[in-house]
Amino acid sequence: MTILEKSDSVGDQVGNVESQRPKTTLPQISPIALPPSNTRRIAGISREDLGNILGAGASAIAVTYLLFGLLAPLQGSVGFVVVAFFIFLGLYALLVSLTNPSPIVVDKVMTAILAASGALALAALASVVAFTLWRGRDALVTWNLYTEDMSEAGPADPLSVGGIQHSIIGTLIIIGIAIVLTVPLGIACAVFLNETRGRFNRLVRTVVDAMSALPSILAGLFIFATFILILGLPRSGLAAALAVSIMMLPIIIRSADVVIRLVPGNLREASASLGAPERRTVWHVVLPTARPGLGTAVILGVARGIGETAPVLLTSGFASTLNVNPLRDPMVSLPLSVFEFVQSPQPALIARGFATAAVLMVLVLVLFAVARLIGGRPAGQLSSRQRKRAESRSLRDLKRIEPDIETEQS
Amino acid sequence: MLTQTETFVPQTEPESREPDPRTINTVRDRNDRIFRVGLSSTGIAVLAIMVAVGVFLGVQAFDALSETGVSFLTTTEWEPDRGRFGIGSVLLGTVLIALVAIAIAIPISLGTALFITNIAPARFRGILVSLVDLMAAVPSVVYGLWGLFFFQPGVIGLSRWISTWFGWIPIFSVEGAESNSALPNASAFTASAFIAGVVVALMVMPIQSSVMREVFSQVPLGEREGAFALGATRWGAIRVVSLPFARGGIIGGTMLGLGRALGETIAVLLIISPSFDIKFRILETGGNSVSSLIALGYKEASSFGLSALMAAGLALFAMTLVVNFIASAFVARSRSGASSEA
Structure with missing residues (x-):
């Protein structure tokens, strides 16, 4: 039964039998008439995304390796990362566009770029910290670094002499x-x-x-x-x-x-x-x-x-x-x-x-x-200790102002 | 038949006169007055220190400035004792390094700020914020070491590649690098404004990023939800809501970073090899900045040479001052704090 037939029959009833009390009828909507509703995902990573990212990443590294080792005269670690990242973006966009309309492709690619810039910042911090510790490792573990000054140590002396x-x-x-x-x-x-x-x-x-x-x-x-x-x-x-x-x-x-x-x-x-x-x-x-x-x-x-x-x-x-x-x-x-x-x-x-x-x-x-x-x-x-101190202070004030008052010591 | 009715506006008595605003007189007792005088004296002390620095630099620089006049801004040599000195080349070098730094830092800081506020899961947000702030606290000499010993050897390949393929753009050309020879001349690419700029970029990035993050976190939730309700993707919401809202903060944060980049001394001093030519070739070895000029030159300077260094410092200070005031004007005028009705 469709909605149209139902409302027709209601009209018939009202028109023909006036003495009858009109009934309120709810139109029956068949479940088929509704479009299927999907909740749109705005955030998070689905399994498909993960596959796309991993696939694009792996092939980007492979392609860059080919370029740097065999096909083109490119070299340098920084260049490797830069080239690999751009190849990754291109491949990722291609993979996403196989199943998604263009606004989603743009969204995914931009998300990847934003995440990469965050990762770049953290990688820079990590590399600064790690590099400094690594290059200083030999001198850092000698005890005299912390207990001696440089008055006895010449420029060519080993690290076991002198300190800071x-x-x-x-x-x-x-x-x-x-x-x-x-x-x-x-x-x-x-x-x-x-x-x-x-x-x-x-x-x-x-x-x-x-x-x-x-x-x-x-x-x-x-x-x-x-x-x-x-x-x-x-x-x-x-x-x-x-x-x-x-x-x-x-x-x-x-x-x-x-x-x-x-x-x-x-x-x-x-x-x-x-x-x-x-x-x-x-x-x-x-x-x-x-x-x-x-x-x-x-x-x-x-x-x-x-x-x-x-x-x-x-x-x-x-x-x-x-x-x-x-x-x-x-x-x-x-x-x-x-x-x-x-x-x-x-x-x-x-x-x-x-x-x-x-x-x-x-x-x-x-x-x-x-x-x-x-x-x-x-x-x-306040932390719990600070709160206790504040409470005892105000208790003291209270006693000072009203000496007779009974206070519960907690 | 229709009768026409009139709308009656009841005539109200006009207010006889505006009520006078009540004047509030604050009467402070002696205790409070003494306290206020004490507080004001700290303000006076701080003001005195700051003004003393500024005025002293100005007075000292006056000697040198009155000697050269306007040509101080255009002369490229630095030989104060022979009367030929100016900040033409060092100022250009400072600005070039700062611009390289800003060009690299803007996308990274903007991306990091957007990533932290819009994309990262909420439970990682606090850690990410702390880590970015930590980057701002790492001493600049450590960044300088990193740039000199770690970054420079790694980036030469990239520099050479850029100069080979994009050398037709004037700023990317390099003189003295035979890119086709079997033994390429690596030293033509070391100690360049580009490398110094990258290291300075790492230093200013966290400053810019934290200003931008602050503004992005103030984007009204109702407007973002509205964008999502209309079918926007996450990037769509960022593009139509977050970025326009935060425009003032983005510009302000960038300028703040620029101010810091202009004044950076020790990292630039470690990396760059000083030269006094006017050149825009950022990949080529050699460059200069006002602050490294001061750090290198103060020891041997005569009293007149010192005055010249002060004049250079004053010019740098004037530049950072203007940049900072523009920055704070932009931050103050951004829509931050205004909320939507949703």
Whole structure:
């Protein structure tokens, strides 16, 4: 029975027998009349896709191998990958177009290109990290790398003599001074940018933005010209720390500013409505709420500061002996040591340079991982220990305000 | 018969006058005033430091600039003590390296940002974001080592291939490379602006990518779902919704990366072999940048030579400053933050 017949019969009934109450009849739709409905897949990889990708990949590698080995005078590993990728794209498009209309072919090919660019970025990172560790492997496993300086070791000496203790300690001293200088000032300035309004505030913000564009070598050149040439002070760890500070300060201010801006305004208002002065509001509400983000801001700034070579190159001077006094005599940092080591043609020194770079990289990676760990929590969310501490603190306050109150110790 | 009725608009009394906006007077007590003065003093301190750097560089550079005048921008030699110096060639070299870097970094960073926000499964997203940010934290000297010892030997074949087949395009031609000889001259392709540009590209890619990713993650879900409901494929939704929405962020992120690429020192210094010719042949050995000029020249410079170096640095700073301000203007003006009604 079709819909048409049914509605005809309804019309007959109404027209002929008027006394009968009209019934509401639902048109019966036969299931055959509906087109088959398929849910469209937008994401994910089906078995057919997987087959297409693997097939295109295998034949692309085979064709490229033929081209490079036998048919055409092509060579070089980078070229191999580039050529193989383009052949893969062509073959993949061909395979997909056998069964799909053109918009889907475009979609699949573009997805492959986007995924490949993501993979390329990760491959670049992996190759940078792995290559540095690999080339530095011989020097990295010798203990004297971490416990000796280069005063006893000549350029041609084997890796079992001499090390980079002086640059590890130099880096720590330089970055320590820079942290002491920039972190309090940077966070205070970020608070200033957030807690006040006005023309002066906007001016400071603009200048900080501008200074974050300062090429790092100019920070070094500034300290070199003022400190060393005009004031006549020697090249020292302090000068290097000042140059690094000039570079780190805008970075820390900008990232701390972003974090403090995320502190909800109603927390500030609640604090103000309880009668807290602004100083207490900032100290007890704004900064604790933003603490994880501030930690991340500081650590990322420090990671940048540690890795900077250019400002240190101009200001710290170069020495191969351990120097723990930042006020006088040259003090080397890790990146500067790397730079000096690899300038030499001696293979042993180049190996040392790679080992130094690996130590520097591991230092930065550890800092970065720490930043991710504390920065993973959004502002205001506390760990269980922090929450317990906050609870006991407010309990103490409560007892101080109302000494008679009975409180349940949990 | 039809009677015509009129619509009656009730006459309301016009408001007698606009209510005056209430003025709010904030009265701060002494505690808060002291606190505010303290806060402002940190702002003043930061401002003073920053302005001191800028003004000092400007004053020091003035000596050299007043000596040469406008020809500072066009002269190619760098012999300050003989009075012939200018940043014509180094500035061109800086811009060439930065442009190579940007040309390589844009597709990769855009693709990575789109991959992370639109294609990667949600459970891998956090890891991918961390890894890309990690790339930004790797020290530039490490990238320089990688470029010098790993990338350069591998890419010479590609450079030669490009110069052989596309040498008729002026920027890809290489002088001194006999491409048909049995013993090809590899050293004609080392230490080129192209190789330095690739290494700088690795450094600026994560910066660009994180700005773009930020904007792509703000694309209104309703608009994307609308595209899917109309039958768009995933790429279709990206093309008609995500890319137009994020245009400001893409341009802004690119400019931010450009600013960083212009100022990069140590990786360029490690790779490139300095030359003072004006040349656009990016595959050929030799090139220069302002920051490597400073790093190489500061030690032997006389006080006038130092002033000349400062002038070069100031020109570089002016360039990165303009680029950064354009970038932040684009990021601020992008539609980010505006949501659709869906």
